[in-house]
Amino acid sequence: xxxxxxxxxxxxxxxxxxxxxxxxxxxxxxxxxxxxxxxxxxxxxxxxxxxxxxxxxxxxxxxxxxxxxxxxxxxxxxxxxxxxxxxxxxxxxxxxxxxxxxxxxxxxxxxxxxx
Amino acid sequence: xxxxxxxxxxxxxxxxxxxxxxxxxxxxxxxxxxxxxxxxxxxxxxxxxxxxxxxxxxxxxxxxxxxxxxxxxxxxxxxxxxxxxxxxxxxxxxxxxxxxxxxxxxxxxxxxxx
Numbered sequence: 001x002x003x004x005x006x007x008x009x010x011x012x013x014x015x016x017x018x019x020x021x022x023x024x025x026x027x028x029x030x031x032x033x034x035x036x037x038x039x040x041x042x043x044x045x046x047x048x049x050x051x052x053x054x055x056x057x058x059x060x061x062x063x064x065x066x067x068x069x070x071x072x073x074x075x076x077x078x079x080x081x082x083x084x085x086x087x088x089x090x091x092x093x094x095x096x097x098x099x100x101x102x103x104x105x106x107x108x109x110x111x112x113x114x115x
Numbered sequence: 116x117x118x119x120x121x122x123x124x125x126x127x128x129x130x131x132x133x134x135x136x137x138x139x140x141x142x143x144x145x146x147x148x149x150x151x152x153x154x155x156x157x158x159x160x161x162x163x164x165x166x167x168x169x170x171x172x173x174x175x176x177x178x179x180x181x182x183x184x185x186x187x188x189x190x191x192x193x194x195x196x197x198x199x200x201x202x203x204x205x206x207x208x209x210x211x212x213x214x215x216x217x218x219x220x221x222x223x224x225x226x227x228x229x
Contacts, residue, residue, distance in 0.1 A: 040204065042221040050215075058216070090160065102148045102210040102217050106160040 003027050006091050006107035013081055014115050021076045021110045023091035032074040033104065035090040036060060043090065049074055081114045088112070117142050119207050119220035127226040128197055135182075136192045136223050138207030146212040149183065151192045154204040154222075163205070166190065194225075202227045 004025040013019055025032065030051045035043040035058075045058030049068040063085070064078050074093075078085055088111045092104040119140045128134045140149070147168045154160040166174045166183050173181050178198075182191045190209075194201055207220040 040222070040224060043206065043219045045216060048216065092160075102150055102208065103162055103165065104152075104160075104217065108159050 004091060004093055004105050004107045006089075006110050008110060009108060010111050010113075012113045012115065015080075015082055017081050017114075019078050019081055019112070021089055021091075021112070023074045023076070023107060024072050025074075025093045025105070026072060027093065027095075027105065028071065029093035029095050029105070030071070031094045032068065033092045033094075034058070034064075034066060034074070034076050035092065036062065037088045037090055037109075039088065047076065081112075083114045086112060086114050117209070117211070117218050119209060119218050121205075121207055121220035121223050123223045124221070125224045125226070127228060129228050130197060130199060132197055133193060133195045134197055134225065136194075136205050136207075136225065138190045138192070138220055140188050140190065140207070140209050140218075140220075142188070142209065142211060144211040147214075148210050148212070149181075149190045150208045150210075150217070151179070151181070151190075152206045152208060152219075153201075154206065155200075155202070160206070164192065197227045199227050199229060201225065 007022045032049045034047040036046050037043045044060035046062040047066040049055045088109045090109045091107040094104050149166040151163040153163045164176045178195045180193045204222045206222045208217050210217045
């Protein structure tokens with residue numbers, strides 16, 4: 001199994017709360033990603049990072065923010081959660097080497113429900 | 116725009132049968148990489164198989180093999196002797212060489228019945 005961890009696995013919170021989804025990897029990967037996925041549906045890239053202090057928005061607009069202060073850590077924050085944020089959030093990482101392009105290692109996901 | 120299309124939202128076969136999942140993609144580049152990822156229920160997404168576009172030989176990993184047709188931009192996954200543990204969502208994906216992001220298809224939900 002891949003060495004990438006997400007917490008919490010499940011979270012149920014009320015509207016307006018601030019939440020942070022944690023993602024950590026022990027593989028020393030430079031690249032990290034956050035995907036949003038509704039159950040049984042396609043993945044949408046919402047944030048990515050190519051290294052410390054590097055963050056970019058993905059293809060799907062998201063009200064969440066991310067930070068990359070340390071290589072191994074890539075947390076995602078929602079300042080004020082809404083029911084429309086209910087979804088599964090998948091964190092992934094990869095090496096920055098040509099022959100490993102596209103090989104992502106995924107965490108188990110954080111399933112967020114906003115009431 | 117680069118796209119990946121999986122035309123089969125759901126598939127179901129009996130255990131031990133062979134099943135083929137379809138995937139087509141669109142890119143104007145010549146050098147790229149193709150992937151099939153597996154997402155079992157409530158478990159981590161994992162890489163199943165990878166194909167480099169410059170290689171003519173189809174990739175194989177145990178019971179999993181691909182049929183890569185570069186001219187047709189087709190990349191299907193064949194699962195032989197299917198097992199109950201193969202039940203999962205399967206995502207086709209590709210990335211152009213030197214590109215920043217992987218492009219995923221919509222996924223195919225595969226159920227293996229006992």
